[in-house]
Amino acid sequence: MWTRRELLRVGGLGPFGLSLPHLLAADEKQKPLAGSKADACIILFLNGGPSHLDMWDMKPLAPTEFRGEFKPINTSLPGVQLCEHLPRSAKLMNRVTLVRSMHHSVNNSHAAAVYAAMTGHDRGEQGGGARPTDHPSPGAVLGKLRPVADTSLPYVALPYKTKEGAGGPLQPGFLSGFIGASYDPFWVLEDPNAPNFHLRDLAPPEGISLERIQGRSRLLSQLDHRLGRQHERSLTAMNDFQRRAFDILSSATTRQAFELTRETDADRERYGRNIYGQSVLLSRRLIEAGTRTVTVSWAPDANATWDTHGSNFVTLKNSLLPAFDAAFSSLLEDLSQSGRLERTLVAVLGDFGRTPRINNNNGGRDHWNSCYSVMLCGGGMREGYVHGASDRTGAVPIEAPVTPGDIIATMYHLLGVDHSQMLYDSLARPQAIVPEGRVVHQLLG
Numbered sequence: 073m074w075t076r077r078e079l080l081r082v083g084g085l086g087p088f089g090l091s092l093p094h095l096l097a098a099d100e101k102q103k104p105l106a107g108s109k110a111d112a113c114i115i116l117f118l119n120g121g122p123s124h125l126d127m128w129d130m131k132p133l134a135p136t137e138f139r140g141e142f143k144p145i146n147t148s149l150p151g152v153q154l155c156e157h158l159p160r161s162a163k164l165m166n167r168v169t170l171v172r173s174m175h176h177s178v179n180n181s182h183a184a185a186v187y188a189a190m191t192g193h194d195r196g197e198q199g200g201g202a203r204p205t206d207h208p209s210p211g212a213v214l215g216k217l218r219p220v221a222d223t224s225l226p227y228v229a230l231p232y233k234t235k236e237g238a239g240g241p242l243q244p245g246f247l248s249g250f251i252g253a254s255y256d257p258f259w260v261l262e263d264p265n266a267p268n269f270h271l272r273d274l275a276p277p278e279g280i281s282l283e284r285i286q287g288r289s290r291l292l293s294q295l296d297h298r299l300g301r302q303h304e305r306s307l308t309a310m311n312d313f314q315r316r317a318f319d320i321l322s323s324a325t326t327r328q329a330f331e332l333t334r335e336t337d338a339d340r341e342r343y344g345r346n347i348y349g350q351s352v353l354l355s356r357r358l359i360e361a362g363t364r365t366v367t368v369s370w371a372p373d374a375n376a377t378w379d380t381h382g383s384n385f386v387t388l389k390n391s392l393l394p395a396f397d398a399a400f401s402s403l404l405e406d407l408s409q410s411g412r413l414e415r416t417l418v419a420v421l422g423d424f425g426r427t428p429r430i431n432n433n434n435g436g437r438d439h440w441n442s443c444y445s446v447m448l449c450g451g452g453m454r455e456g457y458v459h460g461a462s463d464r465t466g467a468v469p470i471e472a473p474v475t476p477g478d479i480i481a482t483m484y485h486l487l488g489v490d491h492s493q494m495l496y497d498s499l500a501r502p503q504a505i506v507p508e509g510r511v512v513h514q515l516l517g
Contacts, residue, residue, distance in 0.1 A: 103488075105489065109415070109517070110488070112365070113211075113364070113451070113487060115211075116399075116421070117190070117367060119243075120378030120422075122426075124462075125466045128154060130153060134465050137430055138430070140384075140435075147166075148456075152165055152458055155388075157393035169447070170446075171448070171458075173472050174443065174444045174469075175442055175469055177197075181236075183374070185439075186374075190476075190480075192475075192480030192508075194475065205250055208248045210367075211366075211367055213251070215248075220363065224320070225258045225320065225362075225363050226364050228260060228355075229257035229260070229366075231261065233259060234246075234373060239373075250498065252498070325362065348399055354366075359412065360410075382433035382435075383434045384430070384437045414450065417486055417487060420448070451487070454517045478512050485516075
């Protein structure tokens with residue numbers, strides 16, 4: 073007979089200090105839609121609002137107070153120019169889709185704009201932090217409908233839980249919302265660029281060997297076999313969760329994905345020796361290890377990086393654009409060389425753009441939701457294509473306007489999910505994954 077002490081010892085993962093959250097629960101598999109092109113997704117979220125006018129949709133013929141100080145350069149896509157501070161990205165434009173006609177309803181609240189951009193659910197200027205009634209992020213939806221192998225992490229978010237301002241609440245758009253916290257991301261909040269980078273959450277405490285973990289797993293299986301008939305539902309649910317945690321802890325592939333020292337020094341330098349460059353490198357390694365979705369949020373808080381109300385050109389030139397250029401281009405080069413780009417969707421998104429007119433705050437630009445740009449590639453996206461256009465100052469779309477709901481719906485389509493499918497909240501109410509949005513077929517390869 074099993075003793076009460078053995079039951080508690082096996083049933084609890086406390087001795088291992090595990091924090092693989094609720095994301096390892098319920099497995100609701102769904103066959104991907106016919107014609108799906110992507111198996112994995114990497115979202116680079118330029119949190120704060122990147123300036124479309126100084127990156128991807130420059131207006132060199134506009135008056136000085138609009139065009140800014142950066143010069144455009146030619147790209148590998150004839151007739152398309154990018155900012156001079158994105159030279160490596162410019163050489164890859166023949167591989168990407170650039171959308172220059174984005175717009176939505178949110179101009180003040182970063183939180184509301186991030187939520188719209190990440191979920192496709194535009195609810196206007198409803199600010200505040202993440203709520204359990206929010207629509208789920210792509211990583212959460214894919215974790216529910218397209219689960220991964222038991223030894224892989226389904227959805228990873230890094231390197232920050234981005235706040236709505238320093239010390240503010242966690243921004244919405246990254247969590248599982250109404251489908252339940254079991255689909256929240258596995259957070260990587262350590263700096264991958266740190267010399268001693270080590271993910272504590274995927275390692276047992278000192279003195280606890282993997283052999284001991286595997287022994288606990290075998291003991292759990294025996295317990296399940298002996299008592300399963302008496303307590304079938306509750307015990308099975310508990311054991312599935314715990315066994316998956318055991319599987320991930322003992323998976324060499326998953327653990328090794330976090331060992332960036334396996335990369336050459338030259339390759340790490342290519343991505344950029346900073347927290348964001350190494351986060352993007354880690355994203356690629358996680359996808360290679362079987363993770364379905366990785367989201368990189370490029371700011372500790374909404375005002376810290378791309379929110380360039382002041383010193384827009386100084387900040388972009390000296391830090392933001394060189395770091396992004398190195399990380400993004402290296403990611404595309406490596407995915408392309410390994411053959412994974414064909415099945416990996418890479419989306420470079422932001423909450424909104426910046427004002428066409430430069431302000432007097434040392435050459436800054438303010439929030440601008442009426443027109444901005446996003447960039448997508450791989451995973452079935454059309455290559456070498458520019459969709460839509462803005463007017464002469466980049467103020468409004470004048471051709472083929474697109475909303476965040478359209479972009480997220482298109483991403484789901486390529487990833488094998490019907491964006492109009494109903495998911496159920498905690499009160500069993502059906503809600504569409506993307507309530508307002510359409511697949512933009514012109515973006516598909």
